[in-house]
Structures are given as structure tokens and as C-alpha cells.
Amino acid sequence: MTDTILRMSGITKTFPGVKALQDVNLEVRRGEILAICGENGAGKSTLMKVLSGVYPHGTYDGDIEFEGEPCHFSGIRDSEHRGIVIIHQELALASNLSIAENIFLGNERAKHGWINWNETNAAADELLRRVGLNESAVTPVIELGVGKQQLVEIAKALSKDVKLLILDEPTAALNDADSEHLLGLLRGLRDEGITCVIISHKLNEVMGISDRVTILRDGKTIWTDEIENLSEEKIIAGMVGRSLENRYPDHEPTIGEEILRIEDWTVYSPTQSDRALVRKANLTLRRGEIVGLAGLMGAGRTELAMSVFGRSYGVNISGKLIKDGKEIQARTVREAIDHGIAYATEDRKRYGLNLIEDIKRNVSAAGLSKLANAGWVDGNEERKVADEFRASMNIKAPSVESVVGKLSGGNQQKVVLSKWIFTDPDVLILDEPTRGIDVGAKYEIYTIINRLADEGKAILVISSELPELLGICDRIYTLSAGRITGEVPRAEATQESLMTLMTKEEQEVAP
Structure with a gap:
């Protein structure tokens, strides 16, 4: 007989004017990784907030049973006392405190009102080893990247003798290496008997790590199924209520004359004035064209975009901006806007x-x-x-x-x-325009981008997802170590060819 660790029955949660959850049912087996998938606004995070006590008992209808016992959580401390810990998409760490202080915040290793720092730091070091984070417990959290902060959150959960770990979009802001490390850690926790619930829009990760998948749509449970019975296409159909045979809308571009040329663009770091983040970059944008910019983390994509947009990032910026055949000055955001350049941040x-x-x-x-x-x-x-x-x-x-x-x-x-x-704007720069967005909403965003291009605007799309660039762009530039390493027409581009250009060594691309 299946050992069910959690059962949520008939959960209904209403906000003024909106029924966020309607008669939702959820069962989680002990020792499994259950993925919850659904479009933005489907009710996934709301359901987990009900479970964890963020929305306390009495503010919703329905029943929660954990390890066979009815639960009436009045706050997060109640659910954590039972071994249920949630890690939100926006990490809840105190950046100016150390790793150890964050791990045991509210759960201090103290006696007679005095914190035993030797015991605290030693216990934190042990937890860091367990999650595979090679950092000292006394390191301030502000010095860590997002991937390492995510591991600190998991170490914090383990310090509370977690039985059910809930992760809301845990890899949304992580690069591929950090994502793979985190997913490997979750597999290890499952092997230790810790049950995990993961909310994710990344269907390849869902297929790679989950034992079962539950679909929510419009605040209702649609179905739950074993992973071996599923495909990405079936999950998408459940999420959006229809099949998305092509995740990228068809588009025939009408490409006009050149509208913006960036010449020999160089940008230096505002904190390390001798470090060039972008070096002699050259690229062009034409009316009605969607151009992609691909590069690994740290390649200089965002730094390039923000520096072009009114020099809103970087120092000692040099190079030329030529719009409609004439050199322009865009030394401030207002000047950039007045020249018809817009930038949507990541x-x-x-x-x-x-x-x-x-x-x-x-x-x-x-x-x-x-x-x-x-x-x-x-x-x-x-x-x-x-x-x-x-x-x-x-x-x-x-x-x-x-x-x-x-x-x-x-x-x-x-x-x-x-x-x-x-x-x-005449030129619209979109930095990670679909980050943290479900597949249905992504399709809508792609349709909007196509419409803007059809109106004669030039679009520059920065994305960490190569299939996205291949699906919507007419031309793709690659960036490595701050340098443009390639320019590939859509018809000739593949993930492999782009990755080769994105990983070129510095000496290969020196002018």
C-alpha cells in the first residue's frame, strides 16, 4: 500500500474578486519528488502557501493531513515544527549576516540566552558539506551568487529536520551548472527519504527529476500521473488546456533598412576599472528584424544592453551608436528614450x-x-x-x-x-523576456514580439535559452568574454553551433 505523507482535500482559497483555488486535491507519497506544473496564475504557489501556513487555517476551505494527522497551521513556524519547509522563488536570506547566522536564524544554538558560536559554525559547516557547498560558515551571504544562496536555503531546511521540502521555481535564476548541481542534490535527498515537491516551468527538468507530476489549471486540479506515462507535450497540453504543437508562432519577417549600428563598443566594470566587460563589440539591427544575443553567464550580454541604453551600466564607455545613418549620443536613459531606444530589464x-x-x-x-x-x-x-x-x-x-x-x-x-x-521606440532590447514564465504565457510574449517586428521595430532579444533564440530570431549574435564571436542566420544556426561560438577562448577571438 502506498505510504502517503501529505493529503490536501477540497482546498479552496478566495481573494477579493478572485477564486485562486477551487476544490484542489493533492497527494504526495513519502520519499518521492512530485512536480507541480501549471501556467502562471494557476494556483501553484497559493496552494503551497496554504500548506506551509503562510495562509493560515481559517482563511481557506478544505483539509490538510500530514503523516495521517489533521493539521491546522496558523503560521510558518507551525508547519516547520512538523517538518514542512518551503523555499520561495524570492530567497528569504539576510544578506548582511553570515551563512551560519542565516541557517540558524530563529533556531539559534543558544543556552541561557547566549549563542554558542563554535557549535553554530560547526553545525553549519556540516550542513554545507551535506549540500555540497564549499564555503566557510562565517562567509556573509551577500558574497554568494544565487546558486549558492539556494544551497544555503536548503541547508537551512535540513537544520529543521525537514520531512517535506517544497521548492518554488528553484532553478529559475540559475545557470545550467548550478541547476544541475541543485537537481542532483534533490535526488540525493530523495534517496535519504526526504520528500520533495518542486514547482517548475522547466519541463526538461521536470521530466528528468520527478517521480510524478500534478497539473493545476485555473485554480483546479487537472490530473496527476507517473512520469513514465508522460511527455513534455502531454504536460503542456494539461497546463494550457490545448496542445502546443509548435511552441513558437510562425512568422515571416519583413526586414527593412538598418536602423541601429553599434560600433567598437567597449564597457569597463564600475567596480574594477581595469576590467573590460564588453570589448569592441559590433552589431547591427534592421527594421522588422528580431535579432538574438546568445552568451553564457558573465559573457557581457546585459552589460552591453544596459550600456547602450543610456549608459545605465559601466564606466569608460567608448564606441559609436549610429541610428538611421547618423551618430547619436545616448548618455542618459532620457536621451536613449528620446532617440527611440527602449530596454526591458531581465x-x-x-x-x-x-x-x-x-x-x-x-x-x-x-x-x-x-x-x-x-x-x-x-x-x-x-x-x-x-x-x-x-x-x-x-x-x-x-x-x-x-x-x-x-x-x-x-x-x-x-x-x-x-x-x-x-x-x-524604434529599437526594443528585451533582456530574458520570458524568464520565469510558463509555456502558454511565453507563446503570447512571442506573438507580441512578432507583432512589434511587423510594425517595423527592431528587436534585440537576450536569452539564456538557445531553443528560444532559434525559435523566434531572424539572426543571432554570440558573445564570449565580452567579444562578439559570431553572427549566424537563423537558417544556419543550431544549438551546437551557437554553443561552440559562445565558448570560444579569448585568444581565439582577439582582434
Whole structure:
């Protein structure tokens, strides 16, 4: 008989105007890795917050049983006391504290009110060895990359004698090496008898690590099945309610004249003034063309984009920007916008949006001058513009007064795009435009990108996902160690050929 460690029955959770979960049922077997998949807004994170006590008992309908006993969690401490630990997509670490301090924060190794630091650091070191993190326990968390911080969160969970570990999009911000290390660690924890629930949009990872998959759609349970019965295509069909035979919409480009040329572009680090992050980069963009920029982490992709956009990153920047055949100066973000250049950041929550403001204010933020008269913004016109974008971009929200921080990732990304499209740019730089977004929302974003290209805009897409670049771009540049190492037409590009160019050694690409 199957040993069920967790059973959630008839879970219904309602927010004002929205039923986030409706009669959801979930069973998790002891010692398995269960993946929960669904589009943004399907209710995955909400369900896990119900389980962990973030949404306490009494704020939802339905029953939770853990290890055969009914549970009424009033907060996170209650669920952690039972051995249920959740690691959110936005990591909850105190950056200025050490690794050891973070691991035992709220669970200090103390006696008579005094912390035993020798015991604390020794216990932390042991946990770090267990998760495969080769760092000293006294290292400040602020010095760690995102992948290592994720391991600190898992070490923290292990310090609480975790029985059920929940991870919400654990690899969304990780590179391939860090992702593989993390997934290997989860397999090891499963072998130790720790049960894991993983929420992920990366279907190749779901297929590679899960024992079973549960699909949520529109706040309802659709089905649960064994991984050997599944394919990526079947998971997608369950998530979106239809088959996505082609994950990239068909598009026939109409490519016009050159609109922007970047010549001999060089950018130095703001913290290491002798270190060049981008070196003599040359690339061109044409009207109606979608151009990709591929490179490994640290290759200089974002640094190149941000420096072109009003020199918003880097120092000692040199080179030329030639737009419509004339050299331009884009020394500030305002000058870049005035010259028709827009940049949608890879970190929409930190830099792209004001999460406590509504859709209306976010859409108008970069183009307020278009709505102002004698220094006053026309509120009616602002609302009208936002309503038009809400309709044309299919932003799923009750109204343009909805707070952006409460939208799903896909809808937040549409708000970011709306903000920059409202400035009416000729050149739109999109940095990781589909990061953390489900396959259905990705398809919508791709359709929007195609539409913008058909309007005659030049689009530069930066992405860590090579299939994405191959699926939507007309031409792809590769970047390695800050240098452009190749320019490949879509028809000739493969993942293998791009990776070869992305990993060229410095001496191979020196001018």
C-alpha cells in the first residue's frame, strides 16, 4: 500500500474578486519528488502557501493531513515544527549576516540566552558539506551568487529536520551548472527519504527529476500521473488546456533598412576599472528584424544592453551608436528614450516595475511626458492608454487599478512590455523576456514580439535559452568574454553551433 505523507482535500482559497483555488486535491507519497506544473496564475504557489501556513487555517476551505494527522497551521513556524519547509522563488536570506547566522536564524544554538558560536559554525559547516557547498560558515551571504544562496536555503531546511521540502521555481535564476548541481542534490535527498515537491516551468527538468507530476489549471486540479506515462507535450497540453504543437508562432519577417549600428563598443566594470566587460563589440539591427544575443553567464550580454541604453551600466564607455545613418549620443536613459531606444530589464520585479503601484501607473511611467500638459498628467488619458494596453496585450487583471505585485509573472512581463511600447521606440532590447514564465504565457510574449517586428521595430532579444533564440530570431549574435564571436542566420544556426561560438577562448577571438 502506498505510504502517503501529505493529503490536501477540497482546498479552496478566495481573494477579493478572485477564486485562486477551487476544490484542489493533492497527494504526495513519502520519499518521492512530485512536480507541480501549471501556467502562471494557476494556483501553484497559493496552494503551497496554504500548506506551509503562510495562509493560515481559517482563511481557506478544505483539509490538510500530514503523516495521517489533521493539521491546522496558523503560521510558518507551525508547519516547520512538523517538518514542512518551503523555499520561495524570492530567497528569504539576510544578506548582511553570515551563512551560519542565516541557517540558524530563529533556531539559534543558544543556552541561557547566549549563542554558542563554535557549535553554530560547526553545525553549519556540516550542513554545507551535506549540500555540497564549499564555503566557510562565517562567509556573509551577500558574497554568494544565487546558486549558492539556494544551497544555503536548503541547508537551512535540513537544520529543521525537514520531512517535506517544497521548492518554488528553484532553478529559475540559475545557470545550467548550478541547476544541475541543485537537481542532483534533490535526488540525493530523495534517496535519504526526504520528500520533495518542486514547482517548475522547466519541463526538461521536470521530466528528468520527478517521480510524478500534478497539473493545476485555473485554480483546479487537472490530473496527476507517473512520469513514465508522460511527455513534455502531454504536460503542456494539461497546463494550457490545448496542445502546443509548435511552441513558437510562425512568422515571416519583413526586414527593412538598418536602423541601429553599434560600433567598437567597449564597457569597463564600475567596480574594477581595469576590467573590460564588453570589448569592441559590433552589431547591427534592421527594421522588422528580431535579432538574438546568445552568451553564457558573465559573457557581457546585459552589460552591453544596459550600456547602450543610456549608459545605465559601466564606466569608460567608448564606441559609436549610429541610428538611421547618423551618430547619436545616448548618455542618459532620457536621451536613449528620446532617440527611440527602449530596454526591458531581465529583473522585472526589482528594476522593471513598481510592484506596489497599479497597472496604470506602471504603463505610463516611462512616457509620462506624452500624457502631461503644463506639468500635469491627464489621469483620464492615462487610464485610457492603460486600458488599451490591457486589452491589446491580454493582461489578465480585473482592472488597470490592479496592483502589479499581485499579478502572475507572465502578466507582469506584459506590463513591462506595455511600458516600453508606450514610449514608441524604434529599437526594443528585451533582456530574458520570458524568464520565469510558463509555456502558454511565453507563446503570447512571442506573438507580441512578432507583432512589434511587423510594425517595423527592431528587436534585440537576450536569452539564456538557445531553443528560444532559434525559435523566434531572424539572426543571432554570440558573445564570449565580452567579444562578439559570431553572427549566424537563423537558417544556419543550431544549438551546437551557437554553443561552440559562445565558448570560444579569448585568444581565439582577439582582434
